[in-house]
Amino acid sequence: MAPILQLRGVTKRFPGVIALEEIDLDIEPGEVHILVGENGAGKSSLVKVLCGIYTRDEGEILYQGQPYNPQRTQDALHAGIRVVYQEFNLLPYLSVAENIFFEKLPTKHGLVDYKKLNQDAEAVLKEVGLDVAPTSRVELLGVAQTQLIEIAKAISTESKVLFLDEPTATLTPREISRLFDIIRRLRQRGVTIIYISHRLQETFEIGDRVTVLRNGRKVDTLPMADVTVADLVRMMVGKKMGEEYPFDTTVAPGAEIFRVNNLVIKHGGAPLGFGVRAGELLGIAGLVGSGRTETMRAIFGADKRIAGDLVLNGQPLRVESPRDAVQAGLSMLTEDRKQQGLILDMPCYVNISLTDLAAVSRSGVLNHAAEVTAAEGLVDELSIRTSSVDKWVRFLSGGNQQKVVLAKWLFRGPQVLIFDEPTRGIDVGAKYEIYMLLWALAKAGKAIIIVSSDLPELLGICHRILVFSNWAISGEVERPDFSQERILELAYQNYVQTEAAPA
Amino acid sequence: MSTQVTSAPERESSQARRTTYFLLREAGIGIALLLIIVFFSVFAPRFASLANLSNILTQISINTVIAVGMTFVILLGGIDLSVGAVLALCTVVAGLTMTSTAFPEPVAIGLAVLASLAVGSAAGLFNGFVAERWKIHSFIVTLGMLNIARGAALQISGSRTIFSFPAGFNQFGTQTILGVPVIFVIALTLVFLGRFVLVRTVFGRIIYAIGNNEEAVRLSGHTPSFYKIAAFTITGLCVGVAAIMYMLRLNIASPILGVGFELNAIAAVVIGGTSMSGGKGSMIGTFLGACIIGVLNNGLLLLGMGDFARQMVTGFIIIFAVIIDTYRVRLSVQMAD
Numbered sequence: 160m161a162p163i164l165q166l167r168g169v170t171k172r173f174p175g176v177i178a179l180e181e182i183d184l185d186i187e188p189g190e191v192h193i194l195v196g197e198n199g200a201g202k203s204s205l206v207k208v209l210c211g212i213y214t215r216d217e218g219e220i221l222y223q224g225q226p227y228n229p230q231r232t233q234d235a236l237h238a239g240i241r242v243v244y245q246e247f248n249l250l251p252y253l254s255v256a257e258n259i260f261f262e263k264l265p266t267k268h269g270l271v272d273y274k275k276l277n278q279d280a281e282a283v284l285k286e287v288g289l290d291v292a293p294t295s296r297v298e299l300l301g302v303a304q305t306q307l308i309e310i311a312k313a314i315s316t317e318s319k320v321l322f323l324d325e326p327t328a329t330l331t332p333r334e335i336s337r338l339f340d341i342i343r344r345l346r347q348r349g350v351t352i353i354y355i356s357h358r359l360q361e362t363f364e365i366g367d368r369v370t371v372l373r374n375g376r377k378v379d380t381l382p383m384a385d386v387t388v389a390d391l392v393r394m395m396v397g398k399k400m401g402e403e404y405p406f407d408t409t410v411a412p413g414a415e416i417f418r419v420n421n422l423v424i425k426h427g428g429a430p431l432g433f434g435v436r437a438g439e440l441l442g443i444a445g446l447v448g449s450g451r452t453e454t455m456r457a458i459f460g461a462d463k464r465i466a467g468d469l470v471l472n473g474q475p476l477r478v479e480s481p482r483d484a485v486q487a488g489l490s491m492l493t494e495d496r497k498q499q500g501l502i503l504d505m506p507c508y509v510n511i512s513l514t515d516l517a518a519v520s521r522s523g524v525l526n527h528a529a530e531v532t533a534a535e536g537l538v539d540e541l542s543i544r545t546s547s548v549d550k551w552v553r554f555l556s557g558g559n560q561q562k563v564v565l566a567k568w569l570f571r572g573p574q575v576l577i578f579d580e581p582t583r584g585i586d587v588g589a590k591y592e593i594y595m596l597l598w599a600l601a602k603a604g605k606a607i608i609i610v611s612s613d614l615p616e617l618l619g620i621c622h623r624i625l626v627f628s629n630w631a632i633s634g635e636v637e638r639p640d641f642s643q644e645r646i647l648e649l650a651y652q653n654y655v656q657t658e659a660a661p662a
Numbered sequence: 663m664s665t666q667v668t669s670a671p672e673r674e675s676s677q678a679r680r681t682t683y684f685l686l687r688e689a690g691i692g693i694a695l696l697l698i699i700v701f702f703s704v705f706a707p708r709f710a711s712l713a714n715l716s717n718i719l720t721q722i723s724i725n726t727v728i729a730v731g732m733t734f735v736i737l738l739g740g741i742d743l744s745v746g747a748v749l750a751l752c753t754v755v756a757g758l759t760m761t762s763t764a765f766p767e768p769v770a771i772g773l774a775v776l777a778s779l780a781v782g783s784a785a786g787l788f789n790g791f792v793a794e795r796w797k798i799h800s801f802i803v804t805l806g807m808l809n810i811a812r813g814a815a816l817q818i819s820g821s822r823t824i825f826s827f828p829a830g831f832n833q834f835g836t837q838t839i840l841g842v843p844v845i846f847v848i849a850l851t852l853v854f855l856g857r858f859v860l861v862r863t864v865f866g867r868i869i870y871a872i873g874n875n876e877e878a879v880r881l882s883g884h885t886p887s888f889y890k891i892a893a894f895t896i897t898g899l900c901v902g903v904a905a906i907m908y909m910l911r912l913n914i915a916s917p918i919l920g921v922g923f924e925l926n927a928i929a930a931v932v933i934g935g936t937s938m939s940g941g942k943g944s945m946i947g948t949f950l951g952a953c954i955i956g957v958l959n960n961g962l963l964l965l966g967m968g969d970f971a972r973q974m975v976t977g978f979i980i981i982f983a984v985i986i987d988t989y990r991v992r993l994s995v996q997m998a999d
Contacts, residue, residue, distance in 0.1 A: 461881060485883025499881055502874045504941065513871060513882045516864045523864050567882065 404619025445627030558589025731900030739940030757915025786898020835910030
């Protein structure tokens, strides 16, 4: 049978990053095709290219033998290609039936025909095995039920190709097995399913073939019967070419200066704790959604925590808000610099001095000259490329914006620095400069915590790596024992265990 | 973009750019005001006279003071609809205090002024606190306060107008300093004080920053709620000052004063180029905005236009000003690059 989707040399670039590079891929009609890869390997980009959110830069896609060039998501929907996302796109205040048929509500005399709507919905709900009234409001349903409604919606529109993006992330084992039944039924009806999951184990239950992506390239496509979990992990891991990491063996970390004890951030979650030493670069690895960012935000006081103590220099620390944290000598470079780190429509110097306005003011009155001088000093020190410190941050490149965030924390001079994805979305040159800055801070005796989805980066620059898995620390690896395999194994550990539990 | 160290000529050019940026943002409104003045000087009889000028300055003073306060909350992306009703409440409380026979005259006047400031600030504090504590949009909270203050003013005064203030008080209202009406001097002082707070102090810096990106400010170690509550309190304080100015001017206090004042103040702020979504704007702009509204009202009246038609023209001018502003912002953003 001819493939339903054929990709030839599909490439997608972003400034400074290649998201997809020359992907060749054939998807057979009616198969369940598994897509795996590390964070940032290109899975989401591939889905977005196929469903019209991104347009590819190069390459060719054939859908049912015809050229396929979706410009918008509507194009993909019309063609019968649909994505069920991790985050749901339902309308919470409308009924189940209205949500399922929202794109094509049955009408009579120009009004919605609710009788037919609810009857049709009932039939579809039966098909996915969901026992809720078509008239109940979606906001009242649980996560698993909501997910099934997304799938019901896909069935009702007679999609030919269905992408499932991490569909089991929030489901219980019983719900997962029901989802798998539905997937099998869909396959029997000839629907092609492309299934993306971090949970490698479970993919073997339903997958026909698997494609592994790494750094935007396809590693291989193989029948599931021919591979094991260990094979997949091995294929997912790989050195990135052309990137160097500075690691200075002459800098030995000193005594532990900051410690987190019994931190609980989720109801029913296991308490976690760790310490970091002066002059140490501590990496935090783990899959996206494993609780890394949430943990850091809770430590910094940005979000409420349920329990947990902080200790700085042997003294207990009370942190109820970011204000407490900053005053105690903590800092946090957030994952999303534009939303949370920068004031884009204000000058560089305003952004830099924001963390310590007391240092550039007297009795509440700003000393403009002192502020500008301090900012210019940091701009030079960090080689921030801007024509002047008056320039709005919006007009700087991504790497330089990130350096402004760094500069603002250096201006405060904290003892403990938390960096959440410090090099995301910036080019290789700026990345290297940021690594050198992190090292300079370590040499100055600061304690540094780096959360990153870029594993080679953590392996390259850290003394020690903590691995998060499913909202717990699943392990700790010291530099001499660093290996991608070991860390990935730990990162997947707590997900594999939940699946091993009987349904 | 390509150079990494800032050299002297580049700093100069950045200075030049800042000047251009300033001209676009603030002088644009000034030019509009000048054009309007020129127009009326030519076409409106008696417009260009010292007596009329003094008249205009008196007329715009109260709106200017309220708009100074309003600028703070609009810079934060908020709004205060209660200013007119709170002004009425302030005049009633101050009027009753002033006409009370329990105190000697000068003490009664002093207490009345303090009472007005206290009532205004308290209303503002309430607005800010409720909006922040329960994360309710200030539109709703101040709409509630509008009714509360109006009702309280009617209740306290028994819905009567209060007059016959001490002669010393009434006289002070008609004073001029070098020919300038004293209440305009008060208004102008508050404009420059407000500008100083916004441009030169840590407080003002954080107000702008919150208006642009509250979360970034919070994560930089500040407490946005404090600044937001303070901004509403400042607005209330300005209303307290405006209430006394109103009493100086008309020598009455009444629970039905100030209807629609919130709209005039918001109009001044918006015509002055402050963005309703917060973070961008200036106090001088607000002052010029208040001038434009005042001059238009005065000039159109002298042209023989009736109340209703003038109201329509003012409405069109507000919309026109905001349309112009969208172009100006786009242009100044390009200049800032």
